[in-house]
Amino acid sequence: MLALIYIEARFRDPISLEDIARASHVSRFHFARAFRAETGMSTMQYVRWRRVHEAKRLLRTGGIPLATIATDLGYFDQSHFTRAFRSVTGLRPHEYLNGVARPELINCSAKLLSWRIESNSRIAQAHIVREVALGLILVEPECVE
Template identity: 45%
Template sequence: MLAHRLAEHVVGHYAGIAPRRRAPAGRLHRVLLDRVADVVEARLGDPLTVDDLAAAAALSPFHFARAFKASTGLAPHEYVTSRRMERAKSLLLTSRLSVPEVAYAVGLSNVSHFRRMFRRHTGFLPSDLRPREDRRIGLPAPAQAL
């Protein structure tokens, strides 16, 4: 290892060739983190496993999970859940989808579980993000005045 570093230094310093930048030991390179984040964003509504994310990084699930946590401070499952809750918050604030529709849109089929997770992550129930008029069954939201 020391010989490799010495060779990199000599080549970089005397030949003017910059060495490749590597991620610190035990961590994922930024390119791999971006690739995994892209997979998560594209598939938030689908079931995602550590195997799926590890495949995007071309690592074994064990090494991926360890390196991902070392790189981000979050386990892969925590990261996916966090992204799902952020997407759910955005959908609740910007769309007319019902709470069950939002839960399904972010990959959660159990609405009760979705509500518990949403409250744990945001401090609010999903219905708390809706205007009062939208919460009454059968009454349309008031029209916007021009």
């Protein structure tokens, strides 16, 4: 999907649904319906999720101030970033940092929805599978079939 390439290249910058639809050569209304049908989330939910996913990576590396991460990922300020981070993860960035000393433990009964991503999102599932493979997420033994 052309839109995912566009988003991946520009998620750090301020982008709009109109920008992404234009890059995909379709109307924003058609694009919004098609994107949701394909990914299971709205375009801007995906952009927010992608930014937070990158923020989590940057937080794990350490040494980067939250304000810098916020502005580098296209947020107006640290409080805007913190609200977005919390809406996706359920945690504030400092709470995430305090718990990142050990990898996240995903509860299988929640079916990997602790990331607050709809279960039918193939893209989100692919990211989760990648994180599990890299050992960044531990899955409870009874979850493994």
